[in-house]
Each structure stands twice: as C-alpha cells, then as structure tokens.
Amino acid sequence: MYTQALNVSDGDERTIEDAERAARFQARIDAEERIEPNDWMPAAYRKTLVRQISQHAHSEVVGMLPEGNWITRAPTLRRKAALLAKVQDECGHGLYLYAAAETLGASREELVDQLLSGKAKYSSIFNYPTLTWADIGAIGWLVDGAAIMNQIPLCRCSYGPYARAMIRVCKEESFHQRQGYEIMLTLAKGSAEQKALAQDALNRWWWPCLMMFGPPDQASQHSDTSTKWKIKRFSNDELRQKFVDATVPQAHYLGLTVPDPDLKKNDATGHWEYGEIPWDEFKQVLAGNGPCNRDRMAARRKAHDDGAWVREAAAAYAEKRKKKLAA
Numbered sequence: 001m002y003t004q005a006l007n008v009s010d011g012d013e014r015t016i017e018d019a020e021r022a023a024r025f026q027a028r029i030d031a032e033e034r035i036e037p038n039d040w041m042p043a044a045y046r047k048t049l050v051r052q053i054s055q056h057a058h059s060e061v062v063g064m065l066p067e068g069n070w071i072t073r074a075p076t077l078r079r080k081a082a083l084l085a086k087v088q089d090e091c092g093h094g095l096y097l098y099a100a101a102e103t104l105g106a107s108r109e110e111l112v113d114q115l116l117s118g119k120a121k122y123s124s125i126f127n128y129p130t131l132t133w134a135d136i137g138a139i140g141w142l143v144d145g146a147a148i149m150n151q152i153p154l155c156r157c158s159y160g161p162y163a164r165a166m167i168r169v170c171k172e173e174s175f176h177q178r179q180g181y182e183i184m185l186t187l188a189k190g191s192a193e194q195k196a197l198a199q200d201a202l203n204r205w206w207w208p209c210l211m212m213f214g215p216p217d218q219a220s221q222h223s224d225t226s227t228k229w230k231i232k233r234f235s236n237d238e239l240r241q242k243f244v245d246a247t248v249p250q251a252h253y254l255g256l257t258v259p260d261p262d263l264k265k266n267d268a269t270g271h272w273e274y275g276e277i278p279w280d281e282f283k284q285v286l287a288g289n290g291p292c293n294r295d296r297m298a299a300r301r302k303a304h305d306d307g308a309w310v311r312e313a314a315a316a317y318a319e320k321r322k323k324k325l326a327a
C-alpha cells in the first residue's frame with residue numbers, strides 16, 4: 001500500500017537539477033501539493049527524507065527491545081496480550097517506514113546495515129532500561145505520547161508515502177498511549193508501593209522524553225530546510241511545549257509529581273514552563289554512551305544474525321518461483 005515503484009534511473013533527465021525545477025518544486029510544496037515517488041525532487045530533499053524516515057524506522061525496531069523485556073513478566077494475561085500486540089505494532093511501524101524509504105531509492109538492506117554498523121541514529125529514548133513493570137506504563141503514556149505529538153503533524157508532511165504511513169501509525173500509537181496511561185492509573189490508585197513504582201518511573205522517564213523532540217531550536221541543524229519543505233510543520237521546541245502542556249495535567253490526575261522543581265504554569269501564556277533539560281546527557285546518549293546503547297545494538301545484531309536463514313530461505317523461494325513462472 002505504501003510502496004510504489006521508483007522509475008527513475010541515473011541519466012534520466014528527471015535527476016538533473018536546475019534552478020527552474022527547484023523553484024517549481026518549492027511552488028508545489030507551498031501550494032500544499034503532495035510529492036510522490038516518481039516526481040522530480042531536489043537531491044537534498046530526498047536525502048533528508050531518507051535520513052529522517054530511516055532513523056524513524058530504526059527507532060521503531062530498536063524500540064521493541066525495552067518493552068519486549070517485560071512480555072514474559074506482564075502481571076496478567078490481559079496485560080501480556082496488550083503488550084505483545086503493542087510490541088508487534090512497533091515492528092509493523094518499522095516495516096511501513098522502511099517501505100516508505102524504499103520509495104526514495106534506499107534499500108532496506110542498506111538502511112539496516114547503517115543501523116548495525118552504528119552509522120545511523122535511532123531515538124535516544126530507547127537507550128534507557130525498563131527496570132520495573134511501571135516503566136511499561138510510563139513508556140506507553142510518555143514515550144508513545146511524545147511520539148504521537150511529533151507524528152500527528154507528519155501525517156501532513158509533504159512526501160506522500162511518509163504522510164500516509166503516519167496515519168495508521170498514529171492510530172496505533174494512540175492505543176499504545178492509552179494502555180500505558182491505564183497501567184499508570186492502576187498503579188497510582190493502588191497500594192503505596194505501587195504508587196511509588198509509578199512515581200519512580202515518571203522520575204526516570206520524564207527528562208529523556210523531553211529529549212525525544214530533538215535539540216533546542218537554535219541548535220537544530222535540519223529544522224530550517226525541513227520546515228521550508230514542509231517535512232516539519234512545528235519546531236522541536238514547539239512540539240516539546242505541546243507535550244509538556246498536555247502531559248502535566250495528566251500527571252496531576254494520577255496524583256504524581258513531575259520531577260522538575262522549576263515547572264510552573266504561566267497564566268498569561270497558558271503554558272507550563274519547564275526547567276533546564278540535561279542536554280549533556282542527550283549528547284552522551286547520542287554518542288553511544290547511554291545506559292543501554294551497547295546492549296541495544298548487540299541485541300539487534302544478534303537478531304539480524306539469527307534471522308539470516310529466513311532471509312536466505314525467502315530469497316531462494318523467490319528465485320524458485322521466478323524460474324517456475326519463466327518456464
């Protein structure tokens with residue numbers, strides 16, 4: 001559904017960039033037209049989309065690991081079934097996104113190689129450990145909540161296949177967010193020990209979730225061009241603020257305390273103002289030194305190696321079918 005053929009070869013006149021084409025392309029973007037795989041696009045637009053979509057795909061796939069860790073230990077059958085479905089959804093999101101990147105001419109093998117070799121980034125948030133069951137609640141509530149805030153505007157992104165993939169992803173993320181919040185609600189209204197688990201999870205996930213939106217606007221190197229091309233509809237700081245404004249009242253409803261002594265409502269603007277985000281920690285996580293970076297990459301490499309026979313069998317089967325059809 002999301003993948004369409006890319007019928008542009010080297011030497012095709014459509015790959016030749018010139019100012020006139022670039023101006024026509026920008027006019028289409030300004031007129032809110034969707035760009036489709038076979039349309040002419042500047043090489044830099046293609047590159048930035050492949051970068052963002054592939055990082056997004058890798059995030060979904062690596063993002064299965066922290067929660068996958070709790071499938072065998074979910075407290076009830078209902079919780080286990082919901083968590084299993086959620087983790088499978090994340091895998092599906094990764095697949096839609098790799099398919100969307102393929103429409104830009106980037107093969108899945110090439111993109112997965114970039115992840116496994118450490119060349120490609122994935123979201124910083126998935127380098128934190130899930131220490132207790134409450135972390136599963138906090139991930140659904142906060143991590144999926146942040147993901148939705150960032151991804152709803154991507155449903156209106158200028159590149160058709162990415163925008164369309166995001167519609168279904170957002171619907172599923174919405175279920176994920178609710179299941180997480182419901183876990184938090186159960187814990188927060190439970191025994192003192194359960195409430196303490198919920199508070200501890202909020203304490204550990206709050207700041208890393210604010211970092212998910214990326215560096216502050218003045219340090220965001222890609223924002224200007226991505227905004228011009230309507231890949232980004234809101235800046236990193238705008239989305240972060242929307243998330244804080246939506247989430248603080250939810251924490252209050254749970255009876256939990258947001259771990260930020262500087263958090264206060266500005267009655268004039270209606271926004272919740274927050275304290276200094278620990279950006280040094282963000283830089284460390286991006287540099288590969290977060291609490292779980294090495295474990296996450298080791299797990300992905302092992303999964304890739306363990307799955308080699310499946311890829312070989314699928315390729316052999318496709319070859320056999322091709323020969324049969326040709327005969």
Ligand code: FAQ
Binds near residue numbers: 057064090123221223
């Ligand atoms: N982690 O110039 P900007 C999910 C990098 S999905 C790591 O501001 P941009 C679902 C950035 O790539 C979560 N790296 O970049 C789920 C760039 O590096 P580069 C993923 C980060 O692209 C839930 C550099 O910093 N979502 O959670 C991060 O304009 C539960 C400079 O930054 C997406 O990928 C970070 N947090 O804006 C799954 C959404 N932030 O490429 C399982 C799509 C920034 O030059 C369980 N992506 N960087 O080497 C986006 O919207 C954008 O790419 C941003 C960054 C907003 C993430």
